[in-house]
Amino acid sequence: MTIADFLDRAELGFADSPGVIDEPDQPAPPVTASTYGRLGERVRAWQAGLDALGTREGDRVAVVSHNSARLLELLFAVPMSGRVCVPVNFRLKAEEIEYVVRQSGASVVLVDPEVREVTAGIETDHRFVLGEQTETELMRFDVEPRPWSNPDEDATATINYTSGTTARPKGVQLTHRNIWVNGLTLGLHTRAWERDVYLHTLPMFHCNGWGMPFVMAGLGVKQVVLRKVDGAEILRRVDEHGVTLMCGAPAVWSMVLDAAAGWEGEIPGRDRVRIVCAGAPPPSRLIQRVEEELGWEFIQIYGLTETSPLLTVNRARPQDADLPGEQRARRLSRAGLPALGVRLRVAESGEVLARSNVVFDGYWDKPEETANALDDGWFHTGDGGDVDDADGHLTISDRKKDVIITGGENVSSIEVEDTIFSHPSVAEVAVIGVPDDRWGETIKALIVRAEGATVSEAEIITYCKERMAGYKAPTSVEFRDMIPRTATGKIQKFKLREPYWAGRDRGVN
């Protein structure tokens, strides 16, 4: 069970089929050859190059890059050559990237031209800019390829740094076996097959694009690289390439919905595309709009970097087909049923614990954090949730750190957000707890209004009180032009809370 299984099958069965279609609009010269046969050749050239550099088995190779064919190639080449790939978020600041490179001990750093400057000061043995430099100075097309390294299935294949919504990022060690099992179950539960066309709407640095690059290759699926997430561009690519499958956070699908509103003609991919949504709990209105306005099937999954990531999957059941759209969407807004081989339980504290072949090996060089996270063999997700006795579906009630405690009551900020988001004048919303002398914390909603909408603070509060217990309604609303998110679409609540809590005892995490 190693990553080689995926590429070897692609080369054997799909050598002449379209493989990876690189992004045309990027600062490096796009990779032009695109069959799976060619992918194999290029991966071998990377391996030979890393060999020639003198890097050894187990060495870490960091890649700081937007989505690109080269990043995808390296997700194969580095682990298949016996090394460890460290994909790094390209939006991080210089000192954050430096931290990841230093903490992982990477001896080679490969960077996209766009982050050339920001990574210029990094101290490492080797640094290359992806594109002309790696083609001429690193990759070796001229040597007789050696066989792939044959690492143990429990060897670390990649180290993926957590996105750091809370503390310093930690390096999540995923093994070949983690990635293999995640790929198989993700493929099974999304019914992937060789007639799919996959568009990389998800950053590949994020948990190796949820493992999709591997399983898509193993099934011989054409993969279209998308460098920048843009709603209209996604619609154009779906049309151009006959895309059938995409992954992304709710924010991605919001952008597509916005673009669809101004799209002329029929929405491409209607009744053909299925999207896989995770990274943050999607509001049920978003789900309904995706199904109704785009005609795309909405599949929710839930997981974390530490779980490769697939833990649960929620796909409409046959008996849901005739439900009214809203009810259907509400069912789909749950995290879902554990994937095959995943065990979940909810601790007394309400925290969701997981046990599975996809649970990571440990945090790189952090034995204490590892022991805490993997207490008694169960991985502690840090998220609060409930399992429905009737059908075993998990609902994430809150990222643990996002529970608001007001007057002794626990309020799920997600529940409040979901209610507010159902208001037609609301485009985006984040709900946070802010200090309150009487209640300890009180609830504040930060809202981006829909284009042209004029809804007021009082209207929002009344709207909430009509729909949920009074203590769950926000006591104040602020309207904003935008709500900042991480590259993977997560709202960084600690940043939103920061100004309100400045100088207080209670941390903002």
Add this chain to the structure above:
Amino acid sequence: MTIADFLDRAELGFADSPGVIDEPDQPAPPVTASTYGRLGERVRAWQAGLDALGTREGDRVAVVSHNSARLLELLFAVPMSGRVCVPVNFRLKAEEIEYVVRQSGASVVLVDPEVREVTAGIETDHRFVLGEQTETELMRFDVEPRPWSNPDEDATATINYTSGTTARPKGVQLTHRNIWVNGLTLGLHTRAWERDVYLHTLPMFHCNGWGMPFVMAGLGVKQVVLRKVDGAEILRRVDEHGVTLMCGAPAVWSMVLDAAAGWEGEIPGRDRVRIVCAGAPPPSRLIQRVEEELGWEFIQIYGLTETSPLLTVNRARPQDADLPGEQRARRLSRAGLPALGVRLRVAESGEVLARSNVVFDGYWDKPEETANALDDGWFHTGDGGDVDDADGHLTISDRKKDVIITGGENVSSIEVEDTIFSHPSVAEVAVIGVPDDRWGETIKALIVRAEGATVSEAEIITYCKERMAGYKAPTSVEFRDMIPRTATGKIQKFKLREPYWAGRDRGVN
């Protein structure tokens, strides 16, 4: 990675959904409760019963049964309770069953009422007839269930005896991990999902029904038990239950085609059913007829009991959709592309070798045979084959033992059969080598004519000579009323050859 993963997910997510629909027409009282919740309860009652008998972890429990809900339950209950299940071919003779029971060392034997007499003389600690006796004397519904045993993933889960087309049957030890990976890859490559309805057209004793009982449960798929293979009955069940997925040898689909010819009204399941075919190489005309006359998708897989069984899969590619039916069928008549994680190579001798997580652990109590079969880490299939350089698809040119050597030329009996079968007057055909003083061996065709057809020996020989090299054409033809097959649809060529070779040096295997 244990069998419990499949049933646990079924119970968690599909407790109230249809699970296993037992065969109504059987000598034992059919199991009436059919949800996956009820399946879990019954499996626990089997476990408690086996505990109460005093059988221990690792003990073998043999089951000699036609397809039935009880047999399916035992495929879960025996391994999940830490024991080893030995499903036995119910068509074997008394002394053959006795051999399997004795060789496996089974301390418990469970038998279908129909084989009550034939198994009466078996010496074992415990023998029960499935049905009333097991419900009242063995299963324990009244005790507090204990958790499933937690065997290592490399522990033996089942021992499946090879069907004995050649020598004495050998016990193939399949581990939990073998079965787990086979289930996942089979589900992935057949695109199984919870909206499927599965009909058990394949005997479950045969390699645990290719692992389908497990993966269908894990996906919450309704499973309909079929006790006896009958073409018209299969069509009726497809209609009644909305079946979408079935497995079986080519002979099964021939029977369905025959029944379809006399079927009134539209063929049920058109454009909905997909069938998975293995056990013997299907003639391409059979494939074409399935696709054209039934409108069912034809998926070929290839494998052996020793490989759990999935090694390769062949499903029409998108670009094949517009090919003429005959060409399409010819492509589909190949064994296919290795499943994810399977490595194949063809030895110099022409034998196909396989390496994979689905390769068995060994033959029970036969270290020498195990060492021979698993020489240098590769499993020796005993089948001859070729891998197409263009697309990596394997073609089985012949079961090794079925090659005919005539005048120094190797002739694939399958190739000759395929040619003869394409003649419209031929319903069934088996090609064998018979002794010949001049050529060593010469080729004989045994043919069952299609209903009402009158084709002659000379016509068949001419037909072959027009289509293939002269030395490949049969030199004689015999017309028969039927050709005997094993329960799994395999032609037992050694039996067909026997009379011709009686008293000769060369063996008939």
